[in-house]
Amino acid sequence: MLNNIKAVLFDLDGTLIDSMSVWKSIDIEFLADYGLELPNDLQSSIEGMSFTETAFYFKERFHFKESIEEIKSIWNKMAYEEYTTTVQLKDGVVSFLQYLKENNIKTGISTSNSIELVKGVLNAKRISHFFDTVLTACEVNAGKPSPDIYLKTAERLNVKPTECLVFEDIPMGILAGKNANMKVCTIYDDFSKNQDSKKRELADYYINTFYEVLEGTYEVLINE
Template sequence: MRPADAVIFDMDGTLTDTEKYYQQAWPEALAHFGYEASSETVLEFRSLGKPFALKRFKELFGEDFDYDLVRDYRRGLVRDLIEKNGIPLKKGAVEILKWLIENNITTAIATANEYARTKRYLEKLGIGEYFDKVICADMVKLGKPAPDIYIRACRELGKEPSRVFAVEDSPNGVKSAYDAGCKVIMVPDLTEPDEELQKMLYARTDDLWEIRKLF
């Protein structure tokens, strides 16, 4: 018996090698408005849902911090980076998606991006056809690390969370999937899992193609 009936993927940093764009754009956007953040601090923002991000930014920079203004500027920087460099896929992304389809395993996306941007990226990459469902941050009440997005993805797929592999690259994503009851596979992008995060993992793999071995 297979350990899972479906696989739900995060997008930035997991399927696409775009998290590095955000890590470059956040400090530039903050500096533009007179703020400064270390690279370690910026890593905290990976896949972080708006309510949680807003709270964290105000803790760091004060109650008068205009999150929407800075985030909109950062979006422009990321858009420029994508126009210049494209949207690179992570190693093994297309191969594992094809393998899952060939083996009749249901797939979905659960991303911190908004739906319109996600659909645009998927169309640009030509991989939208591989996913049965696409669940985005603007489709749930709370984004990651809250479990809402994975709970909804499992519900829309008609799968019990315990029968779902969730593939993530960041701590916020791992916590979201774990608290939803999924079996979490971490494919590290910018950081390795610490001791606390390791306890939440079903597995850790070096790349996406290795996931097939878990079946």
């Protein structure tokens, strides 16, 4: 999987950390404050959107009077404690990051989340030093499945897209990596288990934990 790879790029939520369930709870609580229920199609509607794009979507769909920045601020405050005290790393993350560091393979985070929450969880888990760069989708023109965030991360790391390996947990993220002409490994996440067949269709590799990369027991989905 790592042959000829000079940089490994990671999504954050559902990929490096088990945090997707946090957002469903936040969405339910946030909407309840306005007397609204969580629509069944909400998650599929916002999949891949940047933090800012999601705030725009909420404001337009639910006709909130708050500004985009106010909505984002509320979400950051609601999620910060969970991200810094409760959310856990995926199995094997630290061992894999140590391996990449020892083998001089560059690393980057390419996430749809807010920079405040990214920094909060990386510092809380003491893994920020493993990453050469962190980029949020709010810093590029379009969120996933647009390739923008992955292309920009590769540019920052001074590597070609074809020299990058992406780790993602949802179809829109996998498509973003593939649209950037990068190899993509998808990881099992309980939150997206109903999308597993689609994830397998789109990705090059599949893992349940990062230990499988180190052990060479990952699943190859497309012939190399």
